[in-house]
Amino acid sequence: MRRLSDRVLKVRSKNAGPFWVTIDVFCGTSDVFEQVRLELRTEAVAALFQQPSQLIKRFDIADLNVIKFSFPRPVAQGARTDRDMHGAQWAILLAEFPLGS
Amino acid sequence: MTGSRWVPGRYTVKLEGATLVGYQTSILAVLRDPHYVAHAQKWAVELHAFLACQIAQRMGLGDDAYSLEFRLIGMNSALGDMENRRGEPVEVGILGLITARTAEMAEEIGKLINPYVLHHPLTKDEELPTFAFPYSPAQSERGPLYEFALNHVMELDHPMQVFRLEVCEIGHA
Numbered sequence: 001m002r003r004l005s006d007r008v009l010k011v012r013s014k015n016a017g018p019f020w021v022t023i024d025v026f027c028g029t030s031d032v033f034e035q036v037r038l039e040l041r042t043e044a045v046a047a048l049f050q051q052p053s054q055l056i057k058r059f060d061i062a063d064l065n066v067i068k069f070s071f072p073r074p075v076a077q078g079a080r081t082d083r084d085m086h087g088a089q090w091a092i093l094l095a096e097f098p099l100g101s
Numbered sequence: 102m103t104g105s106r107w108v109p110g111r112y113t114v115k116l117e118g119a120t121l122v123g124y125q126t127s128i129l130a131v132l133r134d135p136h137y138v139a140h141a142q143k144w145a146v147e148l149h150a151f152l153a154c155q156i157a158q159r160m161g162l163g164d165d166a167y168s169l170e171f172r173l174i175g176m177n178s179a180l181g182d183m184e185n186r187r188g189e190p191v192e193v194g195i196l197g198l199i200t201a202r203t204a205e206m207a208e209e210i211g212k213l214i215n216p217y218v219l220h221h222p223l224t225k226d227e228e229l230p231t232f233a234f235p236y237s238p239a240q241s242e243r244g245p246l247y248e249f250a251l252n253h254v255m256e257l258d259h260p261m262q263v264f265r266l267e268v269c270e271i272g273h274a
Binding site for chain 1: 117119122123125168170172178179180181182183185186198200246247248249252
């Protein structure tokens with residue numbers, strides 16, 4: 001099974017303010033960008049992060065060969081149940097996400 | 102960036118605020134016995150239930166007076182319920198986070214649970230285990246905990262409506 005990280009240059013995530021997290025998928029080339037853009041369904045990403053898909057903001061940025069997802073953090077940064085203050089581990093879940101083919 | 106456009110609108114100021122929600126003490130232990138590593142989740146859940154009773158009986162504190170959370174390092178401490186991989190870790194770190202109304206109360210809970218975090222058995226008929234404390238005392242004060250409590254946009258009639266300037270000259274060259 002191929003994972004997203006086998007296809008793209010880099011997947012990274014960070015807080016976008018204390019209430020949001022944002023994940024960037026750097027595809028590297030327009031070919032990879034086009035393939036990944038079609039295969040990576042927003043609903044599947046929402047399920048991976050246990051979010052309703054209407055909360056996922058998605059930006060397919062062809063000029064940069066980047067796909068970007070933003071959604072509200074399950075808890076605000078620094079809340080007592082926050083497990084990752086800077087939100088960098090969300091990217092790893094997406095990097096490990098299996099793609100078809 | 103090209104093509105941006107200025108769209109006039111009401112003058113607004115972003116308003117963020119945090120509030121004190123309590124004081125924390127943390128405690129750390131490491132499970133290495135394979136029997137305990139294999140059942141770490143069950144162990145942590147049972148330990149938590151046992152400790153809630155102890156804290157209620159000996160300190161008279163209900164669930165609303167404090168919080169105690171165990172995170173299993175090596176299993177799912179970073180991602181919690183989102184974690185979708187299961188491994189066979191060599192060891193599991195158990196991080197206990199205690200939050201209470203005062204630092205003294207959090208520290209007292211830390212001291213009370215300390216021997217159980219070190220020795221709590223999986224079953225009643227087995228010898229008391231001893232886990233690893235990486236330092237002693239195993240509990241340490243973390244100080245006050247602040248959580249975000251305010252995230253608003255204020256609309257102002259003019260930029261200085263809610264601000265004042267204080268100018269202080271501290272000398273001349």
